[in-house]
Amino acid sequence: MSLTLLTIRSLMKPKRALILVIGLSSAISAVLLARGDVRAAQQDQKKYSQTPTIEEYQPRSTLVTKEHKIERAKFPFIDIHSHHWNPTPEQADQLAKEMDSINLRVMVNLSGGTGEQLRQTVATMKGRHPDRFVVFANLSYDDIDTPGYGKRAAARLEHDVKSSGAQGLKIFKNFGMDVKYANGERVRADDPEFDPVWDKCAELGIPVLIHIAEPSPFFDPWDYHNERWLELKQFPGRARPPGRYPPFETLMAERNHLFAKHPRTNFIAAHLAFHGNDLERLGKTLDSLPNMYVDIAAVLAELGRQPYSAHDFLLKYQDRVLMGKDIYDVNEYKWYFRALETRDEYFEYYRPRHAFWRIYGFQVPDEVLKKVYYQNAMKLVPGIDPKPFPE
Numbered sequence: 505m506s507l508t509l510l511t512i513r514s515l516m517k518p519k520r521a522l523i524l525v526i527g528l529s530s531a532i533s534a535v536l537l538a539r540g541d542v543r544a545a546q547q548d549q550k551k552y553s554q555t556p557t558i559e560e561y562q563p564r565s566t567l568v569t570k571e572h573k574i575e576r577a578k579f580p581f582i583d584i585h586s587h588h589w590n591p592t593p594e595q596a597d598q599l600a601k602e603m604d605s606i607n608l609r610v611m612v613n614l615s616g617g618t619g620e621q622l623r624q625t626v627a628t629m630k631g632r633h634p635d636r637f638v639v640f641a642n643l644s645y646d647d648i649d650t651p652g653y654g655k656r657a658a659a660r661l662e663h664d665v666k667s668s669g670a671q672g673l674k675i676f677k678n679f680g681m682d683v684k685y686a687n688g689e690r691v692r693a694d695d696p697e698f699d700p701v702w703d704k705c706a707e708l709g710i711p712v713l714i715h716i717a718e719p720s721p722f723f724d725p726w727d728y729h730n731e732r733w734l735e736l737k738q739f740p741g742r743a744r745p746p747g748r749y750p751p752f753e754t755l756m757a758e759r760n761h762l763f764a765k766h767p768r769t770n771f772i773a774a775h776l777a778f779h780g781n782d783l784e785r786l787g788k789t790l791d792s793l794p795n796m797y798v799d800i801a802a803v804l805a806e807l808g809r810q811p812y813s814a815h816d817f818l819l820k821y822q823d824r825v826l827m828g829k830d831i832y833d834v835n836e837y838k839w840y841f842r843a844l845e846t847r848d849e850y851f852e853y854y855r856p857r858h859a860f861w862r863i864y865g866f867q868v869p870d871e872v873l874k875k876v877y878y879q880n881a882m883k884l885v886p887g888i889d890p891k892p893f894p895e
């Protein structure tokens with residue numbers, strides 16, 4: 505190159521030679537740049553023609569349509585399904601402050617425990633913010649192998665409610681699946697040993713929020729057709745293989761039998777009773793069990809993928825559905841507001857592993873919204889001050 509330039513320069517007058525040199529060098533760098541671009545493009549093409557993993561593939565929607573981002577619920581609401589283990593006074597204060605920012609009026613802490621732990625949790629949460637928190641008690645299974653367990657558990661619950669201030673009972677998902685007698689026998693969801701507990705709840709006028717089973721795909725083979733493939737990859741422990749767990753349908757039958765056996769006890773089946781993917785079935789189950797209610801905690805994506813059916817279901821069963829969120833994060837409630845209050849289309853869900861799909865708003869009328877947000881919870885949970893809630 506320099507030889508060529510020299511030759512050209514020797515043939516020309518200095519000024520013209522200088523112009524030519526500048527012109528040539530910018531042409532050369534343009535060629536080099538273009539080559540670089542081509543190489544980068546080729547690399548990109550190679551990279552992007554490879555199949556991405558499911559976790560890598562995050563297409564950005566090009567859809568342009570109306571969006572209504574709602575940071576605050578239209579009405580004050582009750583979260584019937586939240587978990588706060590042994591909160592400190594500072595945590596309770598912080599919670600109350602965050603709740604104000606989204607119009608969350610009353611939070612139900614389902615993880616109160618029993619005995620001294622329960623008493624302490626109520627004292628911490630309700631002692632500081634009496635009308636902002638509700639605490640549910642839990643059962644201890646420690647003495648399940650000692651005869652008379654059911655009656656003792658019922659007596660402990662009565663104490664938790666009458667002396668310590670619990671306002672409901674929460675049954676965690678290990679019940680029906682992992683709780684076992686010493687001889688290895690699984691405690692069935694409708695085990696008569698627990699009858700005194702459910703009857704005690706009716707007597708005390710408190711609801712039972714109960715988590716039976718898991719999403720049905722967790723009981724299915726973990727193959728490429730499984731709707732929860734990603735979640736089972738990220739959390740293999742959530743799988744419920746047949747060798748170690750009863751089938752999904754067995755648990756559903758036991759649960760329905762339990763509810764039917766105790767018609768005076770109000771049961772709130774968590775997570776749309778795991779029938780969010782089959783609202784017709786859920787409707788029939790609710791029809792046959794008048795003491796059954798459901799919350800929508802952590803199953804919003806089920807409703808959001810079928811906005812017409814979800815809308816119709818909520819209208820028909822408006823007295824049976826309660827607002828709940830499960831894992832607490834003040835920034836995640838807005839998806840619930842947007843789904844319940846708007847007709848927004850095809851928006852991203854906050855937990856991709858729950859749903860490989862976007863969701864749609866199914867906007868319900870204000871009368872229905874009020875029932876879901878607070879009126880149904882107020883009917884079931886004793887001792888909630890109605891004053892802050894509109895008629």
Ligand SMILES: [Zn+2]
Binds near residue numbers: 585830
């Ligand atoms: Zn929960």
